[in-house]
Amino acid sequence: MGALSGLRVIEVSQVLAGPFCGYQFALLGADVIKVELPLSPDCARGRGPLPTLNAAGIGLTYQVQGGNKKSLALDFRVGPGRAALLKLVETADVFLENYSTGVLDGFGLGYDDLRKCNPRIVHCSMTGYGDTGPRAAKGAYDNTIQAASGAIAQCDGQKPGVSFVDYAAGYSAAFAISAALLQRERTGEGCHISASMLEVALSLMAPEAAAKQASEAKSKVREAGISVFDTADGRLMLGAFKPTQYRKLGACLAALGHNIPLLLGIRDWTDVENHSAAIRTAIELVFRERTAEEWQAILEAADIPAEKILPLEGAVASPQIAARGYFVHSPADPSISLPLAAYRMSLGGPMLTGAPPKLGHDNCQILEGLGYGPEAIAALRNTGVMQ
Known part of the structure; x- marks a missing residue:
């Protein structure tokens, strides 16, 4: 029933x-x-x-x-x-x-x-x-x-x-x-x-719709932590959304030999807004060093969401969808x-x-x-x- x-x-x-x-x-x-x-x-x-x-x-x-x-x-x-x-x-x-x-x-x-x-x-x-x-x-x-x-x-x-x-x-x-x-x-x-x-x-x-009605609202910034990056063999959607996740990303990359002070110094949303452009420039080349699968495993181990961009046929055939x-x-x-x-x-x-x-x-x-x-x-x- x-x-x-x-x-x-x-x-x-x-x-x-x-x-x-x-x-x-x-x-x-x-x-x-x-x-x-x-x-x-x-x-x-x-x-x-x-x-x-x-x-x-x-x-x-x-x-x-x-x-x-x-x-x-x-x-x-x-x-x-x-x-x-x-x-x-x-x-x-x-x-x-x-x-x-x-x-x-x-x-x-x-x-x-x-x-x-x-x-x-x-x-x-x-x-x-x-x-x-x-x-x-x-x-x-x-x-x-x-x-x-x-x-x-x-x-x-x-x-x-x-x-x-x-x-x-x-x-x-x-x-x-x-x-x-x-x-x-x-x-x-x-x-x-x-x-x-x-x-x-x-x-x-x-x-976004509410912001458009607020006269003092600033233009939306393209946030580095939730952007797409090219890797050695595909594209990766990063999911470092919160300021704490920016710092986690900084620590993760530092452990791999990439020290990026801007990431480690993110404290609040204002920092995210002010430094996103520079952060993106700093990490673009880093992500090209490994494959999307490698980065996904590394970032997930650091508790940072990330997903390789899949074609629809890959998404519908995923083990997760089958399990559900x-x-x-x-x-x-x-x-x-x-x-x-x-x-x-x-x-x-x-x-x-x-x-x-x-x-x-x-x-x-x-x-x-x-x-x-x-x-x-x-x-x-x-x-x-x-x-």
Whole structure:
């Protein structure tokens, strides 16, 4: 039994942020029903590095956040489909959607509509900019939010090659939903949650974002102790963050015959700021004398964090990831490894027990559970409302 067994989540979402949020609940045993338009399903189904899976509508981009869910292919924009979805809402605890602000309201499926048939529903709307403000109705993707938030500018004008805003937004929304469910246990009332990707991106840069609003704030210094250095055979990310770690680094290098007084003299953050440029110049040549692996062993022995910069294929194949069991085989295809959650629990923790479903795989089961008979289901299918 997962920690969230017995909870029903309706996920009307697409691409990354919304599906990833729903995946967190599915991994913990919740009954997550992914609702998609029959003729315009989640575009992630057709994305990924394996063309065969893309053509089958189960691309890897979809699969990494589609496990343990059920699939309902339903055109909720038309009367019969909307009625079926509202009937499903009556049975649900959570309604999660990531359409642009106001889109579902236009179909009679906004929060005010849903709570009429289920006052206890926890409704989460995930959008680029939130549901208020001058950009509320504007669509967004991870990359455009990275641009609008200043994240790309903070990375020297280069967009990081990962969708970190999408996934952080999924985690943030999952936390908000969980809090709302706990609140409902105390008050008996559901609520509406407006989740903003832009605000998530700023939250990921909270110290920097706060500093930009302080008129007396100084420009951020490139700290030597948390910089990248070339070694004899690769690049090393140093993790001497605190002043005490600068002194440890100084002692470590001195033991190797490299006496650098600036390091040993670091006492506080002001010293770090004032001397980082000189320290970096002093230790650059030192790090070139040994391999990244040698430096990592030396620095770890001195209680100084450091990691060789690995390619992604090296990171996913690391013994640490294997020991934690982060990747598990797909229940449908043992040749495919899919991620679990980034935590473990002693009871009721995340498990992957069901393969990511093909579009509409659970149509009949879901509708029969709502009281639809064979003729009613056939009518929905014949009119194109359901796949």
